[in-house]
Amino acid sequence: xxKPSLVTLTIGQSPRxxxxxxxxxxxxxxxxxxxxxxxxxxxxxxxxxxxxxPGDKVLVSRMSSGEQVRLAAATVEQGLQRKITALEQQxxxxxxxxxxxxFDTLKTTSALLLEPDRIIPPLVSAIVQAHKIGIVVPVEEQxxxxxxxxxxxxxxxxxxxxxxxxxxxxxxMEAGLTLQEQGADVVVLDCIGYHQKHxxxxxxxxxxxxxxxxxxxxxxxxELIV
Numbered sequence: 001x002x003k004p005s006l007v008t009l010t011i012g013q014s015p016r017x018x019x020x021x022x023x024x025x026x027x028x029x030x031x032x033x034x035x036x037x038x039x040x041x042x043x044x045x046x047x048x049x050x051x052x053x054p055g056d057k058v059l060v061s062r063m064s065s066g067e068q069v070r071l072a073a074a075t076v077e078q079g080l081q082r083k084i085t086a087l088e089q090q091x092x093x094x095x096x097x098x099x100x101x102x103f104d105t106l107k108t109t110s111a112l113l114l115e116p117d118r119i120i121p122p123l124v125s126a127i128v129q130a131h132k133i134g135i136v137v138p139v140e141e142q143x144x145x146x147x148x149x150x151x152x153x154x155x156x157x158x159x160x161x162x163x164x165x166x167x168x169x170x171x172x173m174e175a176g177l178t179l180q181e182q183g184a185d186v187v188v189l190d191c192i193g194y195h196q197k198h199x200x201x202x203x204x205x206x207x208x209x210x211x212x213x214x215x216x217x218x219x220x221x222x223e224l225i226v
Contacts, residue, residue: 006221007033007087010098010192011076012061012069014039019098019214022196026218035087037079043067050075057145059101060138060163062193068165070139077103084108096221098192100213102149112224116192116217121150123216124188130154134179134187136172136194138163146190158182164193169201176202176210189213 008023010016014036016023023032038046043063050071052058057073080103087095088111095113097106102117124133132155137143143159150157160175179187187210189198194212203210 004031004033005093006031006096006224007035007092007094008096008098009080009083009087010034010036010061011059011071011080011101012036012038013041013064016062016098016192017064018062019192019195022212022214023218026215026222033092035083037076037083038063038069043069046071050079057101058139058141059099060142060165060191060193061099062165066165068138068163073101076101077105081106084111084113087111094221094224096217098214100190100192102145114217114221114224116213117149119220120188120190120213120216121152124186124211125153127211128153128186131185132183133157134176134182134184135159136162136175136179136187136189136191138165138191138193158184164189164191164195164198172198172202173205176206180206180208184208186211 014034046069052070052072059071059073059076061069063069084095084106088108093111095111097115100116106113133153135157137159140161158179160178162172162175176187185208190213192214199210199212
């Protein structure tokens with residue numbers, strides 16, 4: 001059997017068992033490999049290497065044991081670049097980044113790097129056009145950091161917080177209702193960790209479209225597998 005040409009890269013630990021079933025709906029299991037920035041590290045080591053200091057931009061991911069971890073975005077970006085370089089040297093043609101955070105400096109020599117933060121905002125903007133978007137993010141700190149990411153929307157978005165790793169179902173429902181009360185016509189669950197079950201329950205309650213960032217990028221990646 002040929003070696004997979006596509007590899008997913010999470011800022012947490014691989015494989016992402018929480019979203020693997022969703023990815024495999026669109027990406028054949030034998031055609032995709034998986035890697036993670038935090039692979040092989042203990043929770044204590046992750047906190048030592050990646051814990052954010054006051055004022056740092058924050059990213060959120062998941063350990064293989066299920067714990068949510070908060071990571072300093074700048075340090076994550078440096079680590080991701082090292083991982084990307086190593087994966088490219090291993091012969092992968094396409095690298096799918098499983099993180100919706102913004103990264104400015106990631107690059108490859110020849111491999112195709114799929115970065116959700118570059119793909120999702122223009123795609124969502126094209127879909128919703130002038131409708132108002134409500135965006136759910138995992139932690140409060142990310143709201144202020146989202147302004148540049150969604151700056152090209154025709155209508156300014158509104159935000160709510162509910163972690164896909166820690167929040168109870170009621171917290172996600174409350175976040176959705178808050179967005180709808182602020183005039184949202186469409187909701188975007190903008191973290192790789194949100195599930196189809198989150199989307200379905202929220203859409204059924206609100207009666208408006210709910211988009212999953214991870215489904216959008218997984219469908220695109222599936223088109224690149226030959």
